[in-house]
Amino acid sequence: MNYNNILSEANNGITTITINRPNKLNALNKETIEELHDAFDEANADKNTKVIIVTGRGEKAFVAGADISEFADFDVKEGARLAAKGQELLFDFVENLSTPVMAAVNGFALGGGLELAMACHFRVASDNAKLGLPEVSLGVIPGYGGTQRLPQLVGKGRAMEMIMTAGMIDATTALNYGLVNHVTTQDELLPLCEKIAYKISNNSSVAIRGAIKAINANYKDGVDGFKVEIKQFGKCFGTEDFKEGTTAFLQKRKADFPGK
Template identity: 50%
Template sequence: MLSDIILFDVQDHIAVITINRPDKLNALNKSVFDELDRLVDTVIERPDIRSAIITGAGEKAFVAGADIGEFSSLDSPSGEALARRGQLIFDKIESSPKIIVAAVNGYALGGGCELAMACHFRLASDNAKFGQPEVNLGLLPGYGGTQRLTQLIGKGRTIELLATGNMIDALTAFNYGLVNHVVDRSELISKARSILAVVNVKAPLAVAASIKAAQQAYDADKAGYLTEARLFGELLQTADCKEGVNAFLEKRPAVFKGS
């Protein structure tokens, strides 16, 4: 029996994966990662599935980030391992021979933005917001965000977003090249389905080869992902990170001291 933490439905050869923690703004935790990993394998392995959509439940969020409460108990090695775990799952999405599209309905922040970027392309509702606010916790993105955001929107814009922690709206994300289409929220899934209906009648081997060939443009050197995970683990042990996490959980401004 499938866990209700992620909903899974297949119609017309399109799988819809819905992260289903709306009360937590669909935040990523270990259980979500485990189930997402398994369901991506299902998409890849089942012959009746030709493509997939990843989205979030509820009106407010695609995925509003990681479950910050889980960070409090992590040391450097376990933090680096957590980052690598997320990176490997997102690599599996990015390397899928079947098209996986992100349908971003609301907030895609932190790990949620990283999940969206791991998909082959993104559609956004007109109320979507994107950002990597990890700097507010004394951290950096750990699931590939430093690498994929740079690939998608360029170094200058990436460093500005990473260093400020600011959010951008759907139209800005479109202008930056982060999303392919912006639509009314009520049309988001139907728009994704209409694109995938076109993909699904194309030659599957040609689609898979196109994904693989395009991905090669970014696969020459994976060292950046390893560096990101190592720095994520190191930052978890800083006083600033402990202050940032505690401030977030206590709903107060953080006071950082550079230590």
Template identity: 55%
Template sequence: MEYQNLHTELKDNTLYVTINRPLKLNALNRQTLQELAAVVTYANETREVLGVLLTGAGEKAFVAGADISEFADFDIEQGAQLARDGQNNVFNAIESSSKPFVAAINGFALGGGLELAMACHLRVASENAKLGLPEVTLGLIPGYGGTQRLTKLVGKGRAFEMIATADMISAEKAEKIGLVNYVVPASELIGTAEGLLSKIKQRAPQAIAAAITATNAAVDAATNGYDIEIKAFADCFGTADFKEGVSAFLEKRKPSFTGS
């Protein structure tokens, strides 16, 4: 599929997705969100995709926020629709994807950009990255799940401070408070993200999908995470990969998983 604002490449079972609006610091406009929604669907439906590496074009920004000009004149109803569509079609879709998403944060991750990174399952940041949710400076709050995901990742006190002050934090502090998994030099950013995906791709794909479902349930107040885990655990017993994994263990060899 051809995209206007994304560059995609499938290589070694990893789908590389680059948000490609460097002159706009990769800001999320309506077209980009639609294309990201299509990418999530493609990743979920394509067996060859075992993981997704998401980053931004250029050296300045992962995503420096949403394209404010597109919603400057919105009313309450339009604002609700904007948030609902974005959350359902992109941010929640990434978080609940059966394929792991790794965000490689190569600069500013602000507003919707940080929300996009938080929707991913793992986050690696370059040393020069700056992260923040500045929406209150516009008379808004985060609308793509930022208040919820940030609170779950770093705790209520730190989340409220970041949101209410609108301050950016350094990559080093983001790692310290659990907002990102790793901080590395910019030259090592993509390689580190690839290394994480390389490890994950060696594991059973259906088990990875089950782990995503179960860990998501752990922070979902509307579900019983233990019950979700029991079902996801039990379902793994019906997969060919379970049989292969056990056979490989008993035979002292590396497993060859097929995702079935």
């Protein structure tokens, strides 16, 4: 599929999606959000893709926010629709993908950019990364899940401070907060992500899919995460991956998971 604002490349079981608007600091406009949805959907449907990495083009920004010019004149109803559609189309969609999604955060990850990174299953940052939710400085609040996911990741107090001050934190602080899993140099960012991706791809994609569902269930109102875990655990016993994994363990060899 051809895109105007992103690049998508599949190689050795890893699909790398790159937001390709460096002149706009990779800001998210309507078209980019729609293209990202399509690219994630396509990668998730590709049986050869074991891990998805999303990053931004250039050295300055992962995503420096949303394209404010597109919604500066919106009224109340239009603003609510903007948030609802964006969450459904991209941010919630990414969070609930069955394929692991890793954000390679290079440079600025602000507003919608940080919200996209937080929707991914985990994050790796370069040492020049700056992360924040500056929306209140524009008279609005985060609308793509930022008020929900940031407290889940860093705690209520830290999230309150970050959102209320509209400030940025550096990569080291993000690591200490648990907002990112690893920090490395910009040159080593994608190689490190790929190294982690290869470790993931050695394991059962079927089991990983079940683990994602069980972990996400803990953060959904009205859902008993323990029951979801029990159900997903039980389902594993009916898979070819379980048979191969246990057989390989007993035979003291490396498992070759069929992904079924």
